Amino acid sequence: MVISNKPLRFILAAFVACLPLMSFSNSEKDSAHVQTETAHEAASEGHHAEPTDVKSKIKAFIGHHVLDSHDFTLTQDDETGKYYGFPLPVIILDNGLQIFSSSKFNHGHAVAESNGNYYVINHHDGKIYKTDAAGTITEDEKTGHPTNVRPLDFSITKTVLSIFVAALLMFWLFTSLAKSYAKNGGIASGAGRFFEPLVVFIRDEVAIPNIGEKHHKKYMSYLLTIFFFVLFLNIFGLTPLGINATGNLTITFSLAILTFLITNLTANKNYWGHIFWMPGVPKPMRIILAPIELLGVFIKPFSLMIRLYANIFAGHIVLMSIIGLMFIFKSWIGSSLSFGLSFALSILEILVAFLQAYIFTMLSALYFGSAVEEHHHEEEGHH
Amino acid sequence: MEKLINQFEFGLFFWQILIFVGLIFLLKKFAWKPILDAVNDREQGIKDALLSAENARQEMQNLQADNQRILNEARAERDAMLKEAREMKEKMIADSKNEAQAQGQKMIEQAKAAIESEKNAAMAELKSQVSTLSLSIAEKLLKEELSNKESQAKLVEKMLGDVKLN
Numbered sequence: 001m002v003i004s005n006k007p008l009r010f011i012l013a014a015f016v017a018c019l020p021l022m023s024f025s026n027s028e029k030d031s032a033h034v035q036t037e038t039a040h041e042a043a044s045e046g047h048h049a050e051p052t053d054v055k056s057k058i059k060a061f062i063g064h065h066v067l068d069s070h071d072f073t074l075t076q077d078d079e080t081g082k083y084y085g086f087p088l089p090v091i092i093l094d095n096g097l098q099i100f101s102s103s104k105f106n107h108g109h110a111v112a113e114s115n116g117n118y119y120v121i122n123h124h125d126g127k128i129y130k131t132d133a134a135g136t137i138t139e140d141e142k143t144g145h146p147t148n149v150r151p152l153d154f155s156i157t158k159t160v161l162s163i164f165v166a167a168l169l170m171f172w173l174f175t176s177l178a179k180s181y182a183k184n185g186g187i188a189s190g191a192g193r194f195f196e197p198l199v200v201f202i203r204d205e206v207a208i209p210n211i212g213e214k215h216h217k218k219y220m221s222y223l224l225t226i227f228f229f230v231l232f233l234n235i236f237g238l239t240p241l242g243i244n245a246t247g248n249l250t251i252t253f254s255l256a257i258l259t260f261l262i263t264n265l266t267a268n269k270n271y272w273g274h275i276f277w278m279p280g281v282p283k284p285m286r287i288i289l290a291p292i293e294l295l296g297v298f299i300k301p302f303s304l305m306i307r308l309y310a311n312i313f314a315g316h317i318v319l320m321s322i323i324g325l326m327f328i329f330k331s332w333i334g335s336s337l338s339f340g341l342s343f344a345l346s347i348l349e350i351l352v353a354f355l356q357a358y359i360f361t362m363l364s365a366l367y368f369g370s371a372v373e374e375h376h377h378e379e380e381g382h383h
Numbered sequence: 384m385e386k387l388i389n390q391f392e393f394g395l396f397f398w399q400i401l402i403f404v405g406l407i408f409l410l411k412k413f414a415w416k417p418i419l420d421a422v423n424d425r426e427q428g429i430k431d432a433l434l435s436a437e438n439a440r441q442e443m444q445n446l447q448a449d450n451q452r453i454l455n456e457a458r459a460e461r462d463a464m465l466k467e468a469r470e471m472k473e474k475m476i477a478d479s480k481n482e483a484q485a486q487g488q489k490m491i492e493q494a495k496a497a498i499e500s501e502k503n504a505a506m507a508e509l510k511s512q513v514s515t516l517s518l519s520i521a522e523k524l525l526k527e528e529l530s531n532k533e534s535q536a537k538l539v540e541k542m543l544g545d546v547k548l549n
Contacts, residue, residue, distance in 0.1 A: 067390075068392060068395060091394075160399075163399060163402055163403070164398075167406045171406065171414070175410075178414045178417035181421035186424060196422070199415075199422070221408075222407055224415050248390070249387055250392045250395040253391065254396050255403070258400075258403070258404075
């Protein structure tokens with residue numbers, strides 16, 4: 001553990017102890033706000049309601065933070081409606097490539113036009129929908145989702161930009177580490193001194209024990225890349241830049257599907273034998289086990305995807321909620337308590353960042369290991 | 384669940400796969416292979432160096448053991464030689480002592496024999512002397528008897544008395 005449990009427990013206890021005071025003092029105001037909000041929402045038909053009170057503003061902010069976004073907003077001023085950040089390119093495959101800057105959307109307030117096609121960003125899911133010049137959006141009565149057509153969106157979103165930056169950073173870091181060996185007579189220099197032990201750790205503690213001395217070499221590139229990629233993006237997520245890449249289901253899905261593909265494409269016949277015709281168990285059991293094992297093939301990468309996503313997603317929500325508490329309390333005791341709590345949680349999140357990167361790599365290595373494992377069940381099967 | 388599926392974004396998936404797979408291959412070529420090779424080389428070098436150090440130590444130990452053995456052998460040999468010399472010396476001393484004793488014994492025997500023979504010779508001589516003396520006495524006596532019978536007898540008596548005293 002990076003941090004000791006004691007102060008964290010104390011802070012938590014102190015925080016919980018103070019909580020009733022705060023909520024009591026706010027309860028009346030809250031209900032009033034909820035009422036006004038619902039009224040407001042009812043009034044603004046069709047258009048999304050701009051949240052007015054601090055609580056729902058924070059809620060909306062967190063809701064938007066965890067989603068992908070078409071522009072890179074560092075912060076915004078609600079009073080003046082000014083956004084600090086920069087727009088990103090929007091690339092839409094719809095009647096040919098439509099490429100334009102996301103500034104055309106004016107942060108979701110305007111309808112963007114490109115070659116006679118009209119697009120609008122839905123405020124709830126942050127996705128681009130095709131629309132008409134007026135920007136009308138028809139919503140499904142039951143679910144509330146827009147029924148407008150969604151064009152294929154290849155935009156360089158905030159998440160795409162952040163994974164690209166992470167990739168560049170990794171490329172620069174590790175090629176310079178590789179070069180430093182040649183320059184420095186086989187000894188790493190600079191930042192490489194920090195990363196080299198991690199590389200050796202992945203090889204000695206993750207790859208070799210799980211995959212085995214014989215086969216681990218062909219998986220090393222993937223394992224190292226995925227470990228540092230997830231680690232860097234996790235750490236990026238903890239910076240105030242507001243990036244949430246590994247807490248995005250699409251990212252974790254694509255990482256998990258690569259592990260799935262590599263596992264099953266490099267698997268030997270022992271692996272398939274263990275799935276469809278489990279050796280060493282009675283024949284009727286084999287028939288029962290086959291579908292279970294086959295299901296396991298898909299559940300394994302699925303659990304990888306959900307684990308990373310849920311951990312980072314939940315970390316972001318909790319951390320941002322506690323930071324948001326500071327602004328809700330607006331009292332020196334409550335705010336400083338939530339500051340302490342968010343500080344402790346940030347440290348915990350750094351641990352989680354490393355841990356989740358490690359777990360993802362570890363489990364990938366475990367699956368690869370099971371795919372290339374050479375069993376000797378033939379002898380045991382005759383018992 | 385539906386909310387999760389809704390979160391899936393094909394464009395993002397496309398970019399992520401493109402960037403990530405590209406990154407794997409680029410890093411494999413430009414980073415991981417050189418890094419792992421360098422680390423392996425270094426580890427191999429350390430292993431070799433340790434092994435050779437161990438070998439050198441072993442050799443040194445062997446050499447030391449050899450030296451010790453040779454030293455011990457030399458010491459034992461020296462001790463043996465000393466012992467042998469001492470024994471030889473004692474034996475020589477004993478031998479010569481015995482020899483000297485034997486020689487002395489022999490000399491004493493010889494001396495004794497010589498004394499005996501000398502004594503015998505002296506006795507023989509004495510006997511012959513006595514016989515000549517007695518002959519001359521007898522001669523003188525005879526001469527005296529021829530002149531004076533009485534005095535001749537006295538002489539003989541006297542002479543005999545002398546002889547007895549002798």
